[in-house]
Amino acid sequence: MGMTQVCIIGAGPAGLLLGHLLRAEGIDCIVLERQTPDYVLGRIRAGVLERVTVELMERLGLNARLKAEGLVHDGFNLADGERLIRIDIAKLTGGHVVVYGQTELTKDLMDACGERGLEVVYGAADVALHEIESDTPYVTYSKDGREHRVDARIIVGCDGYHGPSRQAIPASAGQSYEREYPFGWLGILADVPPCNHELIYANHERGFALASMRSETRSRYYVDVPLTEKIEDWPDERVWDELAIRLGPDAAAHITRGPALEKSIAPLRSFVFAPMRHGSLLLCGDSAHIVPPTGAKGLNLAASDVHYAASALTAFLKRGDADAVAGYSDKALARVWKAERFSWSLTRLMHRFPEDGPFERAMQVAELDYIAGSVAAQTSIAENYVGLPV
Structure with a gap:
């Protein structure tokens, strides 16, 4: 039986x-993870x-x-079939984003544990x-055929x-709020240089596409497909052909094709569970909310949850400030x-929904046209994309 101040579930x-x-604050904690380190590092996620x-x-x-390796991006692009609309994050907000794979970030955190x-x-x-409703919660798990128990003051679900x-x-x-989308993102990862030095989000009559990257030599591309599609029906060539059509001729001219290192179809959903605290349990990241990847918010929202959770737990465990833990959920939510609003609205703007008719399509065209000519609209997008203050 182990004793600790905080038991964290999930080592993502x-x-x-x-x-x-x-x-770093001198607080005792232990992290429990169901998978192996290699499995955790094998998950291809955000960038x-x-x-x-x-x-x-x-x-x-x-x-x-x-x-040393992160790519600083001062902007990104929305494509509507006619043109590239560049959102100049640096000029509009004074900030930037950094492209650095979640796998690499996880590795940096893992390597420092010892x-x-x-x-x-x-x-x-x-x-x-x-006993999560009490002041003496505990966690049980099995490993190597033996049962184990960890007693803690607080449990944090990052699982x-x-x-x-x-x-x-x-x-x-609690209450769940959920929206499932009628398509998934088929992603391909390949060791080829990106087709553009910034991301391109494309709205095409055949569907959505995204040109992204993990480094100067590794590219990540997506196309949206109906949820009924099977990965076996998408050989590499078909994916590259589809990307070339949807991203448009300018981007297509710069696409370098290569064998897929990884290929998968991920369903899209918007999900929030509230509140994010119950008794002595706090939830962080995907255990409490999911965003469609369109807004590049998943990992960043988990990080802001962690920022709030760490300061609440430090105030509580070092200074006895119970209000800090009580206020965690409202702050994070x-x-x-x-x-969630930004990711949903960008998903709505850039995808063709099966139920949409000519009116909905005309609204997308009008919206993109408005964004192309409005500094105010571009600023709003840039401010959300770069990340709202914590």
């Missing part, structure tokens, strides 16, 4: 980031970092590689939360949409809902 970027922030995420890595002094004294238990199966943490909250104690 949210759990590791929180663990490192708490250890656009907001200021909040970059600043947390800076604060921890774990940003050396991020500083020297920073952050204990992570990998291969923790059957994790269950107990994603399907993890046990949110499920431990009684249905009557205020930012979550704005990011």
Whole structure:
């Protein structure tokens, strides 16, 4: 049986980031992870970092590689078939985003665990939360055929949409808000240079496409497809052909084709569970909310949750400030809902929904035309994309 101040469930970027922030404050914590380190690092996820995420890595002094390898982006592009509408983030907001893969960020956090004294238990199966409404919650899990128990003062669920943490909250104690989208994103990762030095989000009559990257030599592209599609029906050539059509002739002329390192279809959903705290349990990241990847907000929202959670737990565990923990959910949700709104509206703008008719399409055209000619509209998009203040 182990004792700790904070038991964190899930060793993705949210759990590791929180663990490192708490250890830096001298707070005891342990992180439990169902999978192996290799499995965690094999997950291909986000790549656009907001200021909040970059600043947390800076604060921890774990940003050396991020500083050396991250690509600073001062803008991004919306394409409507006719033109590229550039959103100049730097000029409109004074800020920028950094392109650096979630896998790389996770690796930086993982590699520092030993020297920073952050204990992570990998291969923790059957994790269950107990007595979360009391001041003495505990977590049980099995590993190597043995049952283990961790007693803590606070449990933090960083275990994603399907993890046990949110499920431990009684249905009557919270509310779910959800919107499932009628398509998924088919993604291809390849070791080829990107077709543009900035991201391109394209709205084409055949559907949405995104040209993105992880580095100067590794590209990430997406096309939206109906949820009924099978990855086997999309050989690499078909994906490249479709991208060339949807991204338009200018981008197509600069696309370098190459074999897929990874190819998958991810469903899209908007989801929020509120409140993000129940008794001695806090939720962070995907365990409490999911955004469609259109706004590049998933990892960044997890980071802002962690920012709020770390300061609340530090105030509570070092200074006895119970109000800090009580206020965590409202603080985090205020930012979550704005990011949900932005991700939903950008998804609505850039995709053709099956139920849409000529009117809805005309509205998209008018909206894109308005954005192209309005500094105010571009500023609003830039301010949300670069990340609202925490």
